[in-house]
Amino acid sequence: MINFAIIGEMGLLKRLLRGQGQWVGAVEAECEDSYRTGLYIGIDQAFEFMPDPILLEPFETREARLIRQSIADPLDKPTKSLGEAETIAVITNRRIHGATFITDDEGAKQYIVNEDLPIKVYTTTDLLALAVKVEYLTQELAEAHIDTLVAQRRKRISINRFHRVLRQGSQNRSPQKSGVS
Numbered sequence: 001m002i003n004f005a006i007i008g009e010m011g012l013l014k015r016l017l018r019g020q021g022q023w024v025g026a027v028e029a030e031c032e033d034s035y036r037t038g039l040y041i042g043i044d045q046a047f048e049f050m051p052d053p054i055l056l057e058p059f060e061t062r063e064a065r066l067i068r069q070s071i072a073d074p075l076d077k078p079t080k081s082l083g084e085a086e087t088i089a090v091i092t093n094r095r096i097h098g099a100t101f102i103t104d105d106e107g108a109k110q111y112i113v114n115e116d117l118p119i120k121v122y123t124t125t126d127l128l129a130l131a132v133k134v135e136y137l138t139q140e141l142a143e144a145h146i147d148t149l150v151a152q153r154r155k156r157i158s159i160n161r162f163h164r165v166l167r168q169g170s171q172n173r174s175p176q177k178s179g180v181s
Helices: 002-006 010-017 025-037 043-049 058-071 082-093 106-114 124-133 139-151 159-167
Strands: 100-102 120-122 178-180
Touching: 002 010, 002 025, 002 043, 002 139, 010 043, 010 124, 025 043, 025 082, 058 082, 058 106, 082 100, 082 106, 106 120, 120 124, 124 139, 124 159, 139 159
Parallel strands: 100 120, 100 178
Antiparallel strands: none
């Protein structure tokens, strides 16, 4: 979500989610903190289109902490990658079939691959390419957004991946049930 706030495209994220977005408490808290500190202008728009966060059961909270240990660096602050870990714990424990997870967290993506979890992962770059495919954005504007994110030193934003996804054709569709991080 932060990347979409940075590029001033929270409305685009809302449109891509089509009312199907879900989030966990750690992601909502990260957005609240960002809003309170004024770090990311526009992040507060998420509260207008995202539902109440999914509440974790105690066993999911414990599992999320274990997952977080696998995906975050030991020197990271305790909340780093917590939203990703909570999302993975909810999707796996509740057996949410066909789940789509939106994240740029490389540790979370690698965890999903290593554990062979049936979770489709989309990145900010993927969503910008999807927005071009469905004609919500021009390619030029999407590339400008990627340039902005790269200039802001946002991780795992790639113009090469963007072009690769665009070339893949129209196999990616707007996510059905989404976890956003």
